[in-house]
Each structure stands twice: as structure tokens, then as C-alpha cells.
Amino acid sequence: MTDDPRPRRRLFDSGFFFILAIALASGAGVLVTQGWEAFREILLSDLGLAALLMPKIAAGVLLATALALVLPKDKVLHHVGPESGVRGLAIAATAGAVIPGGPAVTFPLTAGLMTAGADLAAGVAMVTGWILLGLNRTIVWELTFLPADLVLLRVLLSLPVPIVLGLALRAAVRHRARRRAS
Amino acid sequence: MNILIGTILIWGAAFWAVRHLHRTAPEARPELYRRAGETFLFMLPRLAVGLIGAGFLAALLPEAFVQRWLSAQSGVSGILLATGFGVLTPGGPFVAFAIGASALKAGAGAGALVAYVTSWSLVSMVRTLSYEVPLMGRRFTLLRVMISLPAPILLGLIASLAQ
Numbered sequence: 001m002t003d004d005p006r007p008r009r010r011l012f013d014s015g016f017f018f019i020l021a022i023a024l025a026s027g028a029g030v031l032v033t034q035g036w037e038a039f040r041e042i043l044l045s046d047l048g049l050a051a052l053l054m055p056k057i058a059a060g061v062l063l064a065t066a067l068a069l070v071l072p073k074d075k076v077l078h079h080v081g082p083e084s085g086v087r088g089l090a091i092a093a094t095a096g097a098v099i100p101g102g103p104a105v106t107f108p109l110t111a112g113l114m115t116a117g118a119d120l121a122a123g124v125a126m127v128t129g130w131i132l133l134g135l136n137r138t139i140v141w142e143l144t145f146l147p148a149d150l151v152l153l154r155v156l157l158s159l160p161v162p163i164v165l166g167l168a169l170r171a172a173v174r175h176r177a178r179r180r181a182s
Numbered sequence: 183m184n185i186l187i188g189t190i191l192i193w194g195a196a197f198w199a200v201r202h203l204h205r206t207a208p209e210a211r212p213e214l215y216r217r218a219g220e221t222f223l224f225m226l227p228r229l230a231v232g233l234i235g236a237g238f239l240a241a242l243l244p245e246a247f248v249q250r251w252l253s254a255q256s257g258v259s260g261i262l263l264a265t266g267f268g269v270l271t272p273g274g275p276f277v278a279f280a281i282g283a284s285a286l287k288a289g290a291g292a293g294a295l296v297a298y299v300t301s302w303s304l305v306s307m308v309r310t311l312s313y314e315v316p317l318m319g320r321r322f323t324l325l326r327v328m329i330s331l332p333a334p335i336l337l338g339l340i341a342s343l344a345q
Contacts, residue, residue, distance in 0.1 A: 015320045016228055019311055023235030030238045038241065046237035050230040052185055057229060058222055059192035060317075065218040066199035069210050103309055105192055107317035123318075124326045131303045145279035146286070146295070153344060154296045157337045165329050172329075 056104045064108035068115035076117035082170070084122065086163060092122040093162035096129030106130045120173065121166035128162035225316045232312030239308055240272035245281050252281070252298060253288035261338035264294040268301025268334060272308035293342025301334035 031039045080088045
């Protein structure tokens with residue numbers, strides 16, 4: 001069994017308070033500019049949405065956790081680990097682009113893959129492949145609203161982005177490691 | 183409806199992975215449920231607060247306002263502005279496409295549009311806050327957002343030249 005590499009986390013850390021601060025500030029903004037009725041309506045509808053999403057999130061978390069334990073670590077390391085080169089980043093980006101599903105699926109999958117051995121750059125390439133090149137969203141939504149030639153231009157320009165970002169991250173990680181060593 | 187279909191699909195995949203684990207490594211079961219439970223509990227307050235914050239942010243940024251600005255500005259300043267609006271635009275899978283389409287009709291250029299859609303895709307603050315920070319952690323999110331920010335500006339500039 002693999003060790004759990006994640007650091008111990010506190011339930012309420014500065015990350016949580018950061019999200020809370022943004023929610024409070026924007027909530028106050030709505031309260032001041034649009035009044036109590038609008039505030040209450042948004043609060044209730046988003047609480048409802050959160051409740052509706054919970055079963056999906058629970059499944060996503062279970063899937064990601066199980067995948068991290070099930071996936072063969074040596075294979076994951078070989079294909080999308082820190083030494084996997086451009087090929088590894090391309091695999092990760094393609095996986096992100098073709099896996100159907102929204103954030104509740106893609107983020108847990110990426111987290112599971114990273115626990116099983118994928119490096120930060122491959123994780124970023126996968127997330128970037130999904131949000132920039134996700135076939136589902138481009139075909140279903142983008143082409144419905146925007147002219148095809150513009151969509152094509154955007155997709156063509158975006159093709160190298162996941163790999164470029166991954167390479168930049170790996171270079172930055174290496175640079176920092178070298179600086180720390182010297 | 184989409185949520186229901188998605189939920190069923192993910193539960194199917196999760197059951198498959200759990201069954202696989204039961205067969206190959208039954209001793210890992212308690213560990214699986216402990217870890218999954220911890221992560222879920224960690225996410226719960228973050229996702230709820232993130233979604234509510236996203237809803238408030240959305241209400242503070244009227245669509246007509248974004249559309250007017252996107253079509254009024256041109257050149258590099260238009261691309262920078264489009265990138266900024268992309269970060270702020272909240273919403274589901276098509277909000278930014280709808281705003282982009284109406285801005286295009288009102289005279290926005292290809293550069294601004296590509297910058298807007300790319301920036302919304304890459305660093306939309308709402309998705310980042312309500313999903314990515316809780317699921318991936320702050321370090322991953324911060325690094326990814328920082329390294330992604332030049333992309334919409336660059337792609338917008340290239341697109342405006344290509345037009």
C-alpha cells in the first residue's frame with residue numbers, strides 16, 4: 001500500500017478563511033447594492049446547489065481516493081511522473097481533454113493521479129487540457145454560441161498551452177531545487 | 183438533470199474502483215474509507231462557502247456591463263481588459279460564451295474574444311475558489327493560476343494579428 005503523502009490538514013486553515021473573506025465581502029456588496037431580498041435569494045439558491053452537488057462530490061472523492069490506491073505507482077510514474085518529458089505532459093493534457101465531466105470529476109481525478117505519482121506539471125497539464133480543450137464543452141457549448149472559425153482559431157492557439165505550462169512549471173521546480181542545493 | 187446524470191456516472195466509476203481495490207488489496211479498505219472521509223469533510227465547508235461567494239460575485243458583475251466594455255475597447259488595452267473580465271466572469275459552462283457572442287455582434291475583435299474565453303477558461307475566479315482550492319489545495323491552485331495568466335494575453339495578441 002502507498003503511503004499517504006498529503007500533509008496533515010486542519011479543517012479550518014487560512015485557505016478556508018480566504019474563501020470565507022471573499023464570500024463575506026461579495027455578500028456585503030450584494031447586500032448594499034441590491035438589498036436583502038436579492039441577498040437571501042442568492043444565498044438560498046447556492047446553498048441548495050451545494051446540497052445538490054454533495055453526492056457528486058462524495059463520489060468524486062471516493063473515486064479519487066480509490067484510484068490513488070488502485071493505480072500501479074510505477075506505471076503512473078513512468079507515464080506522467082516528473083521524468084516523463086513532453087510525452088507525459090501530452091498524455092495528461094489529452095486525458096484532461098477527452099474525459100467528460102465538470103470540475104467535480106476532473107479535479108478529483110487529477111488529485112488521485114497526483115497521489116499515485118504524477119507530478120505537479122502533469123497535474124497542471126491535465127487541468128489545463130480539460131479547461132482549454134475539453135471536447136465536451138467546446139462541441140456542446142462553444143460552437144453553439146461562437147462562429148466556427150473563431151472557435152477553431154482559439155483551439156489551435158490553445159493546443160500547445162498545457163504542454164508549455166507544464167514545461168515551464170518543471171523548469172521552475174528544477175530551478176528552485178538547484179538554488180536550494182547551492 | 184445534468185447533475186443527476188453526472189452523479190450516477192461518477193458513482194458508477196467510484197464503485198468500479200472500490201470493487202477493484204476490494205479484489206486486489208482488501209487490506210487497504212479501512213485506509214480508503216478513512217482517507218475519503220477526511221477529504222470529504224475537508225471539502226464540505228470550502229465548497230459550500232465557495233459556491234455562495236461565487237453566487238454573490240456573479241450578482242455583482244452584470245453581463246451587459248461586461249459585453250459593453252468588451253466591444254468598446256480595442257487593441258492591447260482591449261485584450262488586457264478582456265483578460266480581467268474573464269477572471270471575474272462566473273457561471274456554468276456557457277455564460278462566457280453567451281457574453282462573448284453578444285460582444286462579438288456589438289463589435290468586439292477576435293483578439294479580445296479569444297483573450298476573454300481563454301482567461302475565463304483558465305482562471306475564472308469562481309470555479310477556482312469553489313472547486314479548485316478545496317479539491318487541489320492552495321499551492322497547486324496558486325502555481326497554476328500564476329503560470330496561466332500570461333496565456334490569455336498572448337493568445338489574444340496572436341489572434342488579433344491572425345484576423
